[in-house]
Amino acid sequence: xxxxxxxxxxxxxxxxxxxRLRVVDVEGGQTGDVFAVAxxxxxxxxxxxxxxxxxxxxxxxxxxxxxxxxxxxxxxxxADEVGVHDFLxxxxxxxxxxxxxxxxxxxxxxxxxxxxxxxxxxxxxxTVTIAFNVFMRADVAPDGRLTIRPPTVTAGQGVTFQAExxxxxxxxxxxxxxCNDGKLxxxxxxxxxx
Amino acid sequence: xxxxxxxxxxxxxxxxxxxRLRVVDVEGGQTGDVFAVAxxxxxxxxxxxxxxxxxxxxxxxxxxxxxxxxxxxxxxxxADEVGVHDFLxxxxxxxxxxxxxxxxxxxxxxxxxxxxxxxxxxxxxxTVTIAFNVFMRADVAPDGRLTIRPPTVTAGQGVTFQAExxxxxxxxxxxxxxCNDGKLxxxxxxxxxx
Numbered sequence: 001x002x003x004x005x006x007x008x009x010x011x012x013x014x015x016x017x018x019x020r021l022r023v024v025d026v027e028g029g030q031t032g033d034v035f036a037v038a039x040x041x042x043x044x045x046x047x048x049x050x051x052x053x054x055x056x057x058x059x060x061x062x063x064x065x066x067x068x069x070x071x072x073x074x075x076x077x078x079a080d081e082v083g084v085h086d087f088l089x090x091x092x093x094x095x096x097x098x099x100x101x102x103x104x105x106x107x108x109x110x111x112x113x114x115x116x117x118x119x120x121x122x123x124x125x126x127t128v129t130i131a132f133n134v135f136m137r138a139d140v141a142p143d144g145r146l147t148i149r150p151p152t153v154t155a156g157q158g159v160t161f162q163a164e165x166x167x168x169x170x171x172x173x174x175x176x177x178x179c180n181d182g183k184l185x186x187x188x189x190x191x192x193x194x
Numbered sequence: 195x196x197x198x199x200x201x202x203x204x205x206x207x208x209x210x211x212x213x214r215l216r217v218v219d220v221e222g223g224q225t226g227d228v229f230a231v232a233x234x235x236x237x238x239x240x241x242x243x244x245x246x247x248x249x250x251x252x253x254x255x256x257x258x259x260x261x262x263x264x265x266x267x268x269x270x271x272x273a274d275e276v277g278v279h280d281f282l283x284x285x286x287x288x289x290x291x292x293x294x295x296x297x298x299x300x301x302x303x304x305x306x307x308x309x310x311x312x313x314x315x316x317x318x319x320x321t322v323t324i325a326f327n328v329f330m331r332a333d334v335a336p337d338g339r340l341t342i343r344p345p346t347v348t349a350g351q352g353v354t355f356q357a358e359x360x361x362x363x364x365x366x367x368x369x370x371x372x373c374n375d376g377k378l379x380x381x382x383x384x385x386x387x388x
Contacts, residue, residue: 043320048242049284052340054293058282059338069323071289088252090243095265099248126237129263129323140334144253146246 001191005032007184010113010172012121013191014039015163020078023134023171024188028155031174032187033091033110033131036066036074037123039166044068045127046075048087058140060087065164066132073164075132081157086136088146091128092176113172121168131172134159136179150181158188195385199226201378204307204366206315207385208233209357214272217328217365218352218382223345225368226381227285227304227325230260230268231317233360238262239321240269242281252334254281259358260326267358269326275351280330282340285322286370307366315362325366328353330373344375352382 004026005011010033015021023032038044050067052058060066061083066075090096093111097103115125135153138146163169173187174180198220199205204227209215217226232238244261246252254260255277260269284290287305291297309319329347332340357363367381368374 043318047284047323049282049324050290052282053284053290056340057338058334058340069284069320071287071293088243088246090241090247090263093265096244096247099265124237126263126320129241130243140252140338142336144251144334146250146252 003189005171005173005187005189007173007186008108008175010110010117010170012117012168012170014121015167015169016193017163017165019163020160020192021169022158022160022190024158024190025135025153025155026188027185029151029153029181029183030185030187031136031151031179032134033114033172033174034134034169035114035118035128035131036167036169037118037127038068038072038074039168042123043127044070044072045129046132048130051087058087060085074167075161076164077159078162079160082135082153082159084135084137084152085159086133086138087130088138089133089136091131092174108175110172110174114170117170118168123168148178197383199365199367199381199383201367201380202302202369204304204311204364206311206362206364208315209361209363210387211357211359213357214354214386215363216352216354216384218384219329219347219349220382221379222349223347223375223377224379224381225330225345225373226328227308227366227368228328228363229308229312229322229325230361230363231312231321232262232266232268233362236317237321238264238266239323240326242324245281252281254279268361269355270358271353272356273354276329276347276353278329278331278346279353280327280332281324282332283327285325286368302369304366304368308364311364312362317362342372
């Protein structure tokens with residue numbers, strides 16, 4: 001199954017263990033958020049702190065596992081043509097646009113897109129803490145300072161995840177201009193049951 | 195009020211906005227976990243991703259704010275004699291000792307100490323995602339690899355937080371030998387209503 005996540009939108013699916021989900025940058029230079037939750041405990045969402053601990057790195061790529069808050073493997077990265085992703089930033093939200101950019105009116109945002117799409121499967125909004133930001137480029141300086149850079153991903157490149165257990169997974173196409181070099185584009189998602 | 199958090203233990207308190215909480219390393223070389231939740235929404239716990247975003251750094255020290263999942267300021271660091279803390283690692287847990295160190299029996303751990311002490315105030319365990327690891331030294335290499343080093347904190351040094359709203363806050367004395375250079379020691383906590 002191939003679907004298009006529209007620019008500034010989000011979608012979610014139930015994935016059986018073993019299913020592969022590939023996120024493809026259709027036009028180039030577009031980032032997105034991925035959030036996975038265990039189907040048997042909808043409060044057991046992905047955790048950057050657990051994934052950093054067990055993987056020994058803040059940079060996840062082929063072979064890396066996204067672990068849950070309860071230390072259960074959720075998604076494994078099985079192919080990655082990009083190798084540049086972020087797991088440090090929380091998903092953009094209405095509050096983020098207000099605090100970080102002075103927005104005064106409603107803005108499409110990944111947090112609402114994740115919670116709305118996951119909510120249709122019963123996932124509480126409070127489970128959505130930290131997203132895996134595919135193709136997002138955030139440099140960490142030696143003193144810890146963070147800088148968001150334009151993404152390096154080009155049209156047709158992607159990253160492929162395998163479900164390590166039954167999951168609910170959401171994917172957004174991020175509307176943050178800072179992360180996308182000013183553009184708002186769709187992302188492609190291929191779902192391939194094994 | 196001055197209390198001692200026993201070695202490998204944890205305690206929690208309700209703090210009114212403006213209250214200061216100081217964590218002191220009594221004997222030297224001991225790390226701990228701090229977890230704060232908004233009193234008016236016990237699902238709105240601290241978020242490393244929000245704090246990294248608004249602070250522009252993964253290294254929090256004097257002046258830094260610990261933000262919640264909903265982007266609300268919870269704690270502000272108002273004094274810091276150490277300047278070395280970690281906000282990348284999830285709290286140690288029974289599963290962490292099993293996966294990371296091959297533990298076969300029950301181990302005291304920060305996650306259980308946080309959830310038990312916070313649970314007495316009604317905080318759900320699912321709220322406890324990522325701790326602020328005071329005095330923990332985790333280096334991030336340029337390629338993203340993480341290395342836990344012995345702490346630099348010496349006896350009598352501490353870090354002081356101010357509650358930015360009404361909170362429930364827990365503090366543990368971490369039992370992970372890796373983070374504490376093999377020792378298990380208590381921590382002191384001073385709570386000073388303004």
